[in-house]
Amino acid sequence: MSFLTYLINGLSLGSIYAIIALGYTMVYGIAKMLNFAHGDFIMVGCYVIFSVIGAMGGNSTTGVIIAVVVSIILCSLLGITTEFIAYRPLRGAASPLAVLITAIGVSYFLENLALIIFGADVKSFSSVITWKGISFANGELKIQGVTIVTIAVSIIILVCLQLFINKTKQGQAMLAVAEDKGAATLMGINVNKTIMLTFAIGSALAAVAGALLCSAYPNLSPYVGAMPGIKAFVAAVLGGIGSIPGAMIGGIVLGIVEILSKTYISSQLSDAIVFGILVIVLIVKPTGILGKVIQEKV
């Protein structure tokens, strides 16, 4: 039974990674850039929820809903602003590294801004999910409310995102821009607007992930998003960067491996094992689990 509990915990952590990885993979697919600041959007989302709940005094249901909605909106705006100020001027720069370094700059900026506003001390985040959860088999198998909500939310997000991309005009525009910017422009697609929308969705997902992450692991600091951000990036690569189902699979594999190796092998080496899995998968399949193999032509 304990194995099952760990498996479900892994699934829950994996779902959080998956939600973050979805944001990563969408932005990468469309803007062809690694948004290193994505992890910090999670942190911003967490602090917004923390502040709004604090300002409303208490953890009431309406308070939580308002806080999460405010956090999603602010994170989307942050994503759009960042893209507009820091990334758009560098589109078409001679080296793709230029925008990568700017993203690192944005990441430093957000972390240090949070450090100045909220201080370096770790704040205790009260879970936005108050439901205690359910237990099976005479209480031997307990599943926490946070775990169930996390898994459910990630499934809902995946389904909605797939529908959005495959069924709506904006979604199709995103696919077109990801495929070929020049051709998309010729077809009358506003590339700038499409990229902006992608950033807004990706950042909104980061806010959702932040709410879930801090509910499961309630320690809030300016660096809370850094490691989950990198792990989610690894998840996105594992699944094949640019692929939405791939990000989901990568995230869940990573979460389960992390929790199981922490439990059964060594808590110190769990990160090494997680990264080791990535190395092995990429050696066997160099473009990730669901990545497209693009043959280079002369």
Place this chain on the structure above:
Amino acid sequence: MRIDKKTKDNLITYGIVVATFLIVQALASTGHLTNHIKGLLVPMTYYAIIAVALNLCVGILGELSIGHCGFMCIGAFTSAAFSKITAEKIPSGPRFLIAFVIGIAFAALFGFLIGIPVLRLKGDYLAIVTLAFGEIIKNVINAFYIGVDSKGMHFSMENQMALGLEPDGLMVVNGAMGITGTPHDASFTIGIVMLLVSLVVVLNLINSRDGRAIMAIRDNYIAAEASGINVTRYKMLAFTISAAIAGAAGVLYSHNITTLTASSQYFGYNASIMILVYVVLGGIGNIRGSVVAACILYLLPELLRGLNKYRMLIYSIVLIVMMIVNWSPKVIEWRKKTFANFGIKKKV
């Protein structure tokens, strides 16, 4: 005597390093340097060295690596372990020399081993795997326990007790606590000498037949392969040399501090990214630029210490603005126009 352009360029680079060294020494001997600044000199040299190493990988070989601090970590730990074991047996001069050889050899060995799988990948996949290896190295070293006693070397990956060390045994690597009490052998002079050595190695490599082959692979690997260049061999060559130089930076690092731990602050992906920032701002493929950028950007946050908690915020804004000014196509166009208006012809 006629000196061709490349040799002249290289001589200028060496000249800048030597001149900096002389100026700093002159300032130090006349008492113009505070202890705070003196403490920054050795780090400045090892950051310059690793920036040169990374530029060989990113700028010359053309493969983005965000795990170079992992090689620095290997160089630091192997050499510090050696120095600690032999601290009382070998005098400091030869010991430090052997420490360098050991650190560089191990970093090169790992560079070679890691290069085999990594260099099969391309672009961002390659980058993320170097990041993964950097984190793996850091994590594994944090779980390492090595001790020495009369029976020889003991090794464990569990805890200190599992070593079964004799009471008078020497604890060398103590897991996450790292190595304490490494002899303080590094100095600014040795750092500058190592920087010059790595510059000579890298600049000569670039201007050699091998270097041209490496750059041909960077520019178009299909064309390079079609011209009969052994792509794998040259990629491995550049990557291994780059790892070896990063290892040398690690040796300097570990012999400049008393407590060496494989912390994320110094050996994690964040540290590797910081080095990448030096390389990109100094100019990708421009070795001299890397040295200058590493020195300036390392000193900048330290000199901004007066601004207290705002210093990293200012640093990040400077970073973003510099990137946009240097690289944005629109800004470059605008700069060209403005210079044209003033009648200044500038090569962009």
